[in-house]
Amino acid sequence: MADELYVGIDVGGTSVKIGVMTKEGDVVAKAGVPTPPLVDEAGYTAVTDGVKSMLESAGVDASLLKGIGLAVPCPVPADGNISVIANLSLNLLGVHDALQASFPGVYVGFLNDANAAAMGELWRGAGAGYNSLVLVTLGTGIGAGVVCDGKVLAGANGAAGELGHVIVNPAESRQCGCGRHGCLEQYASATGIVNSYRMECEKRGSEPVELSGPSDSRSVFEALVVGDEAARAAVDTMAGALGFELANAACSFDPEVFVLGGGVSASAEHYLDRVTEVFKKMTLSCCADTPITVASLGNDAGMLGAAYYAVANA
Amino acid sequence: MADELYVGIDVGGTSVKIGVMTKEGDVVAKAGVPTPPLVDEAGYTAVTDGVKSMLESAGVDASLLKGIGLAVPCPVPADGNISVIANLSLNLLGVHDALQASFPGVYVGFLNDANAAAMGELWRGAGAGYNSLVLVTLGTGIGAGVVCDGKVLAGANGAAGELGHVIVNPAESRQCGCGRHGCLEQYASATGIVNSYRMECEKRGSEPVELSGPSDSRSVFEALVVGDEAARAAVDTMAGALGFELANAACSFDPEVFVLGGGVSASAEHYLDRVTEVFKKMTLSCCADTPITVASLGNDAGMLGAAYYAVANA
Incomplete structure (x- = not known):
């Protein structure tokens, strides 16, 4: 004992x-x-x-x-x-x-x-053996946590590592739930993927697949698998925004590893390569080999x- | 002794x-x-x-x-x-x-x-009394350093706090010295201010003031004082990019204070209000009152x- x-x-x-x-x-x-x-x-x-x-x-x-x-x-x-x-x-x-x-x-x-x-991921999960990581939790919204030198960054107002609300597209006209425009959450959360999918369907005049709710990104990934072009475009938007944000996060925290968690990470096979490609292209060369991996502890x-x-x- | x-x-x-x-x-x-x-x-x-x-x-x-x-x-x-x-x-x-x-x-x-x-600024300078800060050094290029909970963030590859190379404008066509496009350094360094000024003069068909070199931002600030519209536009571009980046840095590090250093900070009277205004508008509401101040230790x-x-x- x-x-x-x-x-x-x-x-x-x-x-x-x-x-x-x-x-x-x-x-x-x-x-x-x-x-x-x-x-x-x-x-x-x-x-x-x-x-x-x-x-x-x-x-x-x-x-x-x-x-x-x-x-x-x-x-x-x-x-x-x-x-x-x-x-x-x-x-x-x-x-x-x-x-x-x-x-x-x-x-x-x-x-x-x-x-x-x-x-938790650093201690016993996908980050085990590392001393620093950035976890981005892709769920209904986006949560994120940053560990540097074995310690969580909390911030003066508890807002450190609020990467879901880093603005990745200052030109965005649609409003985020936080009241601002162009936050990562608008593109890379489950809700964001569904919104992008609906917009892409509208743009193409195509009929969206049936969705069980406003954050049913799983159905979008399933549509992608059977060749839905609007789903492909929505997931590309997601991967582009996430890869870009991780590239900037590398110039900010320079962690040993990035970990993707949350419900959307269960579909990582459909976007992880693209996220990694955008990341490598957009980050500083010394950080280009930082691995991007999937969380292992679930809930x-x-x-x-x-x-x-x-x-x-x- | x-x-x-x-x-x-x-x-x-x-x-x-x-x-x-x-x-x-x-x-x-x-x-x-x-x-x-x-x-x-x-x-x-x-x-x-x-x-x-x-x-x-x-x-x-x-x-x-x-x-x-x-x-x-x-x-x-x-x-x-x-x-x-x-x-x-x-x-x-x-x-x-x-x-x-x-x-x-x-x-x-x-x-x-x-x-x-x-x-140094946290210990004995503009950050004295605080436990966390982000220093952005605006010189020929842009250096930056981040202190959280009294400790400097170094990063796995020494790239933590490389805020000069955070991409603030992914649509930029001009190349940064690092080979990428749209880094903060392209707009808010002394060199960036001079480049923007020259572009604004060209756009307007106006004659630029005499510059002693490619990073003589001091002359651009002097031109601004005597009503040079191109200089005003260049400094607005600088303040917009810097305010935006600090807004995102607040969602990343959430420091108690931002400190601006380097040669360009000697002209802060010409842009600090505008930087603060953009920052307040673009950051999370809980971070909007984080002060932005000027370094005090010089070299x-x-x-x-x-x-x-x-x-x-x-």
Whole structure:
């Protein structure tokens, strides 16, 4: 049995994932509870009870627990000052105090979920063995996390590594969800791919394939496979924007490896070569051989990264 | 008298600046020698003798010397592996070994000069009191250095913070010195401002003012003051590109402060308001209040940052 244990908690939109693991990141047990509104005692208790019952059912001696890390879907500044964060459905101070009261003497810390995923991939995933990486999570939107010299970049306002909102096309007329124009997210997220596909169909006067929703990029990739030209164009737009942004990110962070995660990364076979080609063409020559690879931890990345944060800071 | 002393050396194109300072960055003495080719014993001896004679003339007890940092005009990877760096006029391993032989038991370390300047400004300059900053040095070209959580980002290939070569205009047809197209350096360096000015004059059919050379941006700023429309347009192009790049850098590093240095920063009164305006408009709302200010250490920034590197690593 390990002599020290750590808990990683990933607070997602639909579920809270909880894992207990060793100092080396071997998962001893994991569980999930539906995400409650984390703004009152009932919500906090759902989390603290979730941790307690998981420790119990795994037969873990609670005295071995040294730290708890939480990955949360909101910015966390580098100074860790969570009291300044206004969030209607997530009271970080409340969650912190409830966990601290339930586990006295145990370190409790927070980090942003995209940053946690990056740290998780570096620790036990596609970035294992590296000391720096940039993870770009291609989902409904785009999250990103940057690790340099083994540490996550948080930023003064928690906005470091917000690569989904780097503007890659200042000439864009359509507005991004953030209110600005031409963000990477508008082209390379699942939603962005679907939007580009619809525009390309309109331009060609062709009928789009049936889509299950506004971010059903999987159907666009399936259309591409059967020769849909509009799908090809949409995916090329995606690959061009992403390759360009990674080229600029290399001049910014110069990581050892780029990792693509999120639901869209499951279709990487359809664009990874093109992304790499654009990257090599557009980046500084000394960075042209930086590998671009696909994440390996799936939905556990944030939970693992949160636990690592506790290991590093407890 | 201080109980520990550190030497900072800034290897520039024309002179090697050497300073001895306390652990807190108070300069005890400084001197300069013309930059020799640093590839053989004669060159190395010029540097080691320069350090020795400065320590002697300042009446410094050499036993108090704990560390020597060198800022060098070439990339230095995060792992500090200088043996991989090919440079015809600068043999870092040779310089290292010569210094180590002259000062046995003293720490000797290297960092990139733009990164050193950023660290110097954070330690004793416009970034004093902050824990993170992005310094953009606007000279003949553009150098940049990034400090996050008190540490310089070097990058896997020494290319972190190469913001002069972030592509801000992928549609550019003219080629940058690096062989790519649309780098920040093409618009916001002294050379870039002069090029834009000449293009604007040509477009208007107006006669450019007399320029002393291809990077005489000072004359362009003087022309602007007396109402030269082409100069106004060139400086607007510069401010637009720089403001845009800082907006994206905020989504990447989210520093507490941006600092502008280099010769062009002496004319900041002519563009700082416009840079700030573009920045505020184009960055994420949470970063819109990040200050953009002017460097204060002038040519001593690299020397100070090099000494700080020795303080931090000795």
